Amino acid sequence: MTVMSIRLQSIPGTEVALGWAGAHSVVVDRPEGRAGGQGLGFNGGQLLGLAIGGCFCNDLHYVAHEMGVRLASISVEVILQLEGSPLLATAAELRVSLRAEEAEADLDALVRRAEESSTVSNSLARGLPVRLSRLPG
Template sequence: MTTMAIRLRGIPDTEASIGWAGGHSVVVDRPEGKAGGMGLGFNGGQLLGLAIGGCFCNDLYYVAHEMGIALTHVAVDVRVTFDGDPLRATDATVEIAVESADKEARLDELIRKAKETSTVSNSIARGIPVSVASRL
């Protein structure tokens, strides 16, 4: 089992937050003019799409290495649809384009295996409990 710790803290003099895990960070905010947002960073929906797509990109490279395929091009586009009240993600679509200099590379198999092993998209598709605790 692997556990990752991610921390977020408010940025002084803004209503945005900075989040980090290890040595990597990202700014989270709402669009400018929405509920105090200043447009300083990604909103949660964008981060969800980035998590889905970023994980899929990594999985494509993991599987390519396992299969001995050198990729020359990777493009992943994610579209997340939100609906309801409260608003929630109702659909995510991932479009993938990969290329290899090896014309015999089994790219369809590569994409299939990456889809089967993609941690984030498989977690979302199966649903995960989210518990919230207050430290007041």
């Protein structure tokens, strides 16, 4: 089993949070003018879309390496549908375009295998349980 720890902490003097995992960080905020948001970072829906698309980009590279395919370019667009109150993500569509260095590369098989192994997409599709615990102060 692999365990990852991701942390978020408010930035003093702002209503913005800084999130990090290892040596990598991201700013999390709301749109400017919404609940104190300053528009300085990604909101939760954008981060969800980035997680889905970013994971899939990585999976394309993993599978390409396994298949011995050299990718020349990858482009992934995530269309995230949100509905209701509270606002919930109800669907996500990935639009994928890629090119290989080799003309004979089976890109359909590569995309299919990446889809089958995508950690984030498969976790969401299977209903990832989320538990909350409040720590002291």
